[in-house]
Each structure stands twice: as structure tokens, then as C-alpha cells.
Amino acid sequence: MSFRYAYNTRDIKFILKEWLPMDEVLSFERYRDYFSKEDLDTIVDQVRKVAEEVIAPTAEDGENIGALWEGGQVRIPPSFAKAHRFVQDQGWGASNFDVENPGGLPFSVFGLIWEMMAAANPALMPYIGNAGAVAHVVQLFSSPELKGRFLPHLLSGKWGGTMCLTEPTSGSDVGDLLSKAYPTDDAGIYKIKGQKIFITVGDRDDVENIVHLFLARVEGAAPGTKGLSLFLLPKYWIGEDGSLSDNDVQCIGIEHKMGLKGQATAQLVVGENNNCRAWLIGAPPDENGIGQGIRQMFNMMNEARLDTGRMATAVAANAYWNAKDYGKERVQGRLLSAPRSGRVAINKHEDVKRMYLLNKATTEACRALLARCYYYEDVREFAPDKERRKWAQDRLDMLTPLCKAYPSDEVWGLVAESLQAYGGYGYCEDYPAANAARDCKIWSIWEGTNFIQALDLIGRKWMQGKGALFAATLKEIEDFITAAKESAASLTGELGQLEKALKAYQGIQMMIAGYARSGKLGLMAVYARRILTATAQLYCGYLLLEQALIAQKQIELLGPEHYDYTFYLGKIISARYYLNNAVPNVWHVAELVKIGDTSVLDAPVEIFDY
């Protein structure tokens, strides 16, 4: 036994029923005839049950059997195929990406139930979700003909999907990729030649076909990202009658990874026999050689960035909840504050509680950040008012790099503390912490490394709309502080920390602007990742305090005998811990930025040989 599902749904229900403005979301035309607030508990409970009973049992097959590459074909564990089918059939998979037909779950709900499912087996999730993400791109950007050809199969999960960006010689610099597309006599159909690596679920044996969203450059198009086009490149060619035939797509191997072993990470070679065809999405490159590919791909990419943060949050939370369950049973040592009271369960030790609370507060912070974005997705997509949709899109733009990078940076340290809380058993694969540690490390790298996210934040999002959009995000925090001052009560000190952090953060922005003006652009890069972390801590401090104020009211209302008292008390304690231990890092980073240390920039690369 190594994997164990230990998720608790209470915070998720709190977010949906007490924190997010779900009344607004459920009033949208798309949802109002299908869902009411009363349904939310049931949905969450159902998914919790499926996560534990259907998905979690597959996790060990991922570890023990893994995805195998045999005879040019990936074989996935049979239990993965079954769980994939089950989730698709429930309507919690690809079909939920169908924004043209009503009945799908709100993004706000979908995002949170996916966290619960991801915690049960993170390796499984892209098998389920990627087809939906491809379908969404098809819906947004392609012709009715292509929609008809692809959508039914993608949305049902009968076909799988991938996103193909990275190549052996270009990863972060996707604009340098070498895959080429050549027009054919059939309009919209191109011959493709190229090689892709690190393709998540890039091959599998449980679906009829796989649709690769494939980035390539049409011959003669402009260099760099702007010259790229996006193609629907199926593993098997789809005839007019729907028949499938070979399309010269070869899977030449999969990676041997530290974790996520059930998740095939494929190397693909396409067109080696000059016989690989694909459908162009949208228009061909214009007269200046500018393609539409990167913008189209970013639609899927942004979704994948939220998904990455969600998986990191899920794995950290499940590791933490396992650790705290272990701590109830394991008797060891005496309390520092009461050494004569005899041996106690380790969950009572101060430093063990510190490790739990660090995990609890940080995972709640990440969940809040992500959930706020799921809500923006609902508004962006379905709010009746155009201005409101734009408002939500702007906020989503600002927060997406935080959603991807902050949880995926934190999870490494969080899981380490959950592991530490087991003592020596944490290092043994019989307990789930070691597995979680091995699984989580890729998320700081893929879908744009966390440095890319940090540059996106500082280099683009700070500047978007001449800085007005990011300023609006900070103004939101300022307004919250002003409004909360009278009702903060026992959380007044914490509100003060948030205020101090906000000022310090504005100082960071001014210092970076100053460095940029004086040509010290390198300092921006040197501090970028730390500034991203500080940004997330500031924003999450605000969110956790907002939640804690709700909890404070509930506590006053319900009193200490109520069964929900402990949950609300926990929300307040999470906020106190986070504001007094994580948020102060914002002014610490401000101090570091102020120092403006240039040692990294001054270092000739030769010093690293020593």
C-alpha cells in the first residue's frame, strides 16, 4: 500500500457555497435551467466518491505497471482505460469543454472537482482532459466542417488529444521549432514533417484515435512564434466516411520519469515517410508570413496552466491529509510545553503542527487563487454583459502566471514537510509522501517554466493596458483592506500585515521600473521568480483573509458547539498563519530587490566550473 486518498471536501463546498459569487454564475443562461446552489453538495460528494472508489485504485497501477512502450505503441494500464471511460461517461471529462451545448458544469465547479480527481491519480488526468481542451480550440477557431469531423469524437472521449509544442532543439523558445507544413492540393490540408518530444499522453492504446494540436511552420512563413500555424494532426487519418487509416505518425519512445509513471510522455516523429497530413486551423499565414497558430495554441495553454497549478495543489493537499492521519496514530515523544504529561500522538507536537499548518494554509491559498480564476472563466465565457466578460478576462490574464507557478513552486517544499512529518517512514515508498514528491516536480517545468511565468507576469502582465489592469488588481486588494478595517476584529493584525505587504509590493514595482529605466534589465530576470512568489503571497493573503472574515461571522453565529465550528476556526487559523508567516516574505523580497545584487549578472559562466 503506498497510495491513499485522503481528501476532505469541506473547503471546496465553502468556496462554492459561501465564498465565490455562485449566485451570479448560476444566473447565467447557460446554467440557470440546469443547476441550483442546492445541487452543489451532491455533485461534490459524488465526485469525491468516484475519486476514491474509481480513480484512486488506479494510482498504484500507474506506479507498478506504468505506461509501457512496446512495438512502437504505448500501452497504458488497463485500469487507466476503465477509469478514463467512467469519468467521460459521467460527463466530468472532455464533454464539459463543450461550450456550445448547455448542461455542462460551471467552470467554478468543474475546476474544483478536477482538483479532487487529480489528487486521486494525477497521472491519469491528461488522458481524460486533453481531448476536451483540443475540442475547445476546435470550437473557437475552426470551420464548421472540421467541427463536425472532430468534435463528437473528442467530446465523448472516444478520441484522445494532445498539445505538440516542444521539439528536441526547442522548448522554452517555441518560436525556433523546426516542424514544417507544406500545402497540398486540398485546401486546408497540409503535409507535415517534424519531431516532437515531451508529449504528454502522446500515445495510448485505449482510444480509437488521437488528435494532436500540432504547431508547425508553413513553408515560407515568418520566423519566430509569429510565423507558426496550428494543425489538427490525427494519429490515424480520417476519411470522408469516417474511416481511419495510417497517417505516418510514429511514437518512437517514452521518457523514464521520476514520477507520474502511468502518464506516457511520448516522442513523436511525423511524416518520416512523407505521408502525414493535417488540417490547418483557421487561416494560412498572411502575406507577411504571420500565422495564427500561437494565439490559438495559447487558448489551450492557458487552460493547461491553471490545470498545472491545480494538480500541484491536489497532490500537496492529499499528501498533507495523509500525513495528518498518520500523525493521529503514531505515538512518539513528549510535548515540549508539557514534558511530564507522557507520550503523545505526534500530531500534537508543535513542530509537526507547524508542518501541517504550513500545508493547510498554503494549499488553501492555492485553492482560493485557482477557484477565483475558475469563477473568472465562467464570467468571461458566459456573462451576458460584454464589459463584465472583458473584466473577467483581464483578471484571468493577470492571475494565470500565478496559478501555474505558485502552487508548482510550493508543492516541492510542502510535500517535503508532509514527508518529514512521518519521520523515516516518509522516505519509504510504503507511505504516499515519497510518491507525491516524485510526481510533483515536473509541474514547475512544463507548460512554460516558472521563470517563463515570472517573465510573463513582470514583463507582460504588469504592462498590459499600460499597467492599468495590474493596478486594478492591486486596487482590489486596497479596497478590500479599506472595507474590512471595521469588521476585521480579531484579524486586525493580519489585515495590517496585508497592508504592509501591499505597500512593499508597490515598492517592488517601482524599483523594477527604475532598474528597467536605467538599463538594468538583467536584474528583472534575477529577481523575477522571487517577485512572482511575492505576488502570489500578496494576492493569496487577501483571498484567505476574505475567507476568514466569512468564517469569523459564521463562528459568531454558530457558537463553539456547532459541528462546523472547527472548520471555520481552521479557516481563521489558516489566515493567521499565512498572513504572519508567508505574507511577510513580500517585504523581504522588496528588501532583496532594493539591494539590487548584481552578482548573478557579473558572474562569467566560467566561475561555475568551480
Next chain:
Amino acid sequence: MSFRYAYNTRDIKFILKEWLPMDEVLSFERYRDYFSKEDLDTIVDQVRKVAEEVIAPTAEDGENIGALWEGGQVRIPPSFAKAHRFVQDQGWGASNFDVENPGGLPFSVFGLIWEMMAAANPALMPYIGNAGAVAHVVQLFSSPELKGRFLPHLLSGKWGGTMCLTEPTSGSDVGDLLSKAYPTDDAGIYKIKGQKIFITVGDRDDVENIVHLFLARVEGAAPGTKGLSLFLLPKYWIGEDGSLSDNDVQCIGIEHKMGLKGQATAQLVVGENNNCRAWLIGAPPDENGIGQGIRQMFNMMNEARLDTGRMATAVAANAYWNAKDYGKERVQGRLLSAPRSGRVAINKHEDVKRMYLLNKATTEACRALLARCYYYEDVREFAPDKERRKWAQDRLDMLTPLCKAYPSDEVWGLVAESLQAYGGYGYCEDYPAANAARDCKIWSIWEGTNFIQALDLIGRKWMQGKGALFAATLKEIEDFITAAKESAASLTGELGQLEKALKAYQGIQMMIAGYARSGKLGLMAVYARRILTATAQLYCGYLLLEQALIAQKQIELLGPEHYDYTFYLGKIISARYYLNNAVPNVWHVAELVKIGDTSVLDAPVEIFDY
């Protein structure tokens, strides 16, 4: 190919020949006829060669074959046995622990060459070193008769050794262990009954016998650690004629660990058939039931704590040097500061250089801290002057918890950054970073968890000698600052950071004293681990600056054309990075301590269910 040895010896030679007072060490009677400063380069180069050519090739067998448990017996990879024998025969293994016969390497040298060997295969090292550590305890505490029986075999590495503390029901609280010892008619010989877990190299098939340093309680002795006694418990009983026979020691299994797979972590049951005997070390429990065991065991334990920090440093450094080699070859992206200059090798990117420099500076900091302690070991053991020996022992006492915990805390984050610097390949087992990450996590747990180290620091070391000893450590830093002010030149700003950190640190001590006085002992526990980190950063900041001042002089002397210029420049840049990015954490921790957040203490354990 996953493992690759990439060690550079220059910093080690700098430490031995330019920084540590090796003239003093080599003047000690034990060493003066055997070593001169001129020999040091040769020794380091020889060991570097053996590490690469003899030890490193065994690393992959550890991963691929691993230690196996078959038929009640551990089998280690054959290449491990060969490398073990080779190192023992070179005199770089157990024999170096023989403090009674001259010719052994100085601790200062031994510690640093062990770092080089540990980097080549950390899983192998306890097979080699533990016998020596057991021998050292025998030398210090046991009768001439036992010395005669055990020492020759332990020091030659013909027999292995272990330390047996942990049991299924007691780990950190070793005083609660259940193993029992019963006197027999033979004076000094006891029958033992008990079970031990997590015994590193607790069984193996490449040595004639294994000597377990076994903690147990003589029947009727006092409860707690003070009632414990220490035994030499051999796997095979040793007859008067030296013949070996069964001693009722069973290895009932080994752990399935996240890493260090070649290193058997054994579960032992002794005396199940009432037929396990062992020799008591020193005297039996006195009339109050007080045994000598824990004090004796701590001799080995303190050595093991330095060793733990050394392995963490070694693995971090080797991962970093691999990453920077990869970065030379991998071309990807353009420089933020010069986007039009075309694609560059990734080792030129600002954030990649930041990851390297974080690793370089921090591993040099850890190495300096450890090396300072190796030097104190030499003085403590062999200085002619008793006062001087006491002086060194006191300093070693203060620094040991830092040596164990700081490198083993940092290595997790350091290896993560080395891994990140590969991009997606870092997550693949074909490159060495993933393996390093899996290996390193145990070191924050074993030999006393890092929280235990932090309590040792704050609860004991701060108070030792009524606080005079720790104050002397801080005074040393203060004196350094005063003396360096005139010669700091380009490092004046960094010296200022050290001064600021020292003041902040004294503030931390006062605040914790205040909390203790007002009965808030729990706050000490809550902040303990962060204070330990701050302590190490303060002390290492001092050491790196001391080294940088030497480097500064050399640079002035040699000029930029000299082949060693880059090394010295790197030492200065390391210090600048560390003082401006790591050391500021000291005053950050001071601020956190000042906040005095009690959320952890206020949290009822029930909140962690949510």
C-alpha cells in the same frame, strides 16, 4: 546513463591550503612526521580519481540492482563490495578512525575527501565508514580485551558496523526504546532481546561479521535515555579462538526507499530464540540505574551528524556541477538583455545563472561550515594543549546541529533548482538530477530530525556554559567584522549585511529568551527550525566572507590573466551572492519571531481534518 561524477577539487584545495590553519594541524605530533602541506594536492587528486573511476561506476548498480533481501540475508551489488574493499585497502576507510596509531589522515583532509567520495555514490559510504565509527567508540570506551577482540577487524573493514537506536515504537524518543539486556554469568556479557528498524547497512553479504552498536536497557535500569547501556552485538558470536557462530540476529527485511537503493535499511530482530549475546561497553548501570550508553553512543552520533551534512553537500554539489555542464551544451532561447544576439547556450541565461550561483554559493557555504568543524575535530583530538582541545570541542558542540541540519534542509531546494535548470530532461532519470533528489531526502530525517537539531541548538547549545560558549561564537563573528572593516574594499557592503544580520540574530536570542521567561515555550518550538537556518546563514556568511577576503588578495596579486583568477573571482561572487540573498533571511526570521504568531499553538488538532 543517469549517474555522472562532475566534482571539481579547487575549492577543497583552497580550503586545505589557503583557508584552514593547516600549519597548526600538521604540527601536531600525530601528523608532523607523516604529512606536509605539499602532500595535500596529491591526496586530493588521488581521491578524486578513485571517486570517479572506482566509486562512481557503482552508483548505477545501487539504482538498478539495489540492495536485495533474499532468504533472510541482504545481498549488496557486487560492485559495492569491490569498491568497499578498494577504499578500505587505500586507508581511506575505517582505518582512519584509529586514533591510537599514527599515519591516519587529518580529520580536516579526511572530511573533505569523504565529501568527494560521497558525491560519487552516497549509498555506498556507510558500508565503508560505519565500521570505523564503531571502532572509535570501542577505542574510547571499552576494555583492552574488547579492543583486542574487535578493533583489528573493524579498522581493516573485514567486519562491518552499524548503530542500532530506532525501534518500531521509538524513534526521536530513543529513551522509550524497549530492547532489554539481561546479565549472564560471564561478566560483561549480556543476553539481548529486541527489535530495531531503519538500521543503515544493518545487513550485508560482503563482510565476515557485522558489529552492531546496540542500545538497550539492562533489566532494572532507570527509564528514559539515562538508563540505557551500549553493547557490542555481533551478527556472529566471536569465540575465544576467533571462530564465528550464530548469534540469533535476524534481518527480517529491508525498506523500499525513495532513493539510496543500494544502501540496505534493515529491520533486525535479536534474541528471538533467547540466544543473542553482546558485550557491554564500559560499566553496567550504577546503583541508581544510570547507564553510560547514551553518552557513548553520542560520540558516534555526532560524527554521523557531520557525515549527514557532508553527504547532503556532496549530492547538491555534484547535481549542480552536472547541471552547469549540461547548460554549456544546450542551446535554447535568447538573452533577455540581448534578444537580438541570437540563440545562446542556456548557461548564459540570467535565471539559469541564478540557479547555478544559488547552488555554488550555498554548497560552498556548507562545505566551509563542515570543513571548519573537521579542523576543530583535529584540534579537539590532537592539539598538545588541553585548553586548546577544550576550545575546539566547545566550538564543535555549537556547530554540530548546524552541520547536520542546514545542508540537509537546503539540499532539497538546491537539487530542485539543478533539476529545473535542465528543463524537462531534469525530470527524466536519464539525467542525474532526479536521482539526486530521490537520494537526498532522508538526511533531514535521520540521525536526529532537523527539528531535534534545532532544539539542540536553541534549547541546549545556546545555554551551554550559561550561554558563554554560544556568545563566544557570535563574538568571533563580531571580531571578524571589526578586523575586516579596513580590508573589505569591494566587499564593504557585504560586510555591512553580516553586521546587520549579527545584530538581528542577537535580537532573535533576546526575543526567544523573553518568550521562554513568559512561559511561551511553544513559540520556541514553532520558530526553532527557521532559527537554525538563520544561525547557519549568519555563520556561513561569516565564513564565506573570510574566504572572499583571501580571494580578493589573491586577485590583486595575480591579476586577471592568471589561470586561477576565475576561481578566486568565483569565491568573491559566491560571497556577494550569499551575503545579499541568503544572509538577509536572518533579519527576516528576526521579524517573524518578533511577530510571535501563535496560530500553530492555538490550533486544535481537529482543524487539520479540513
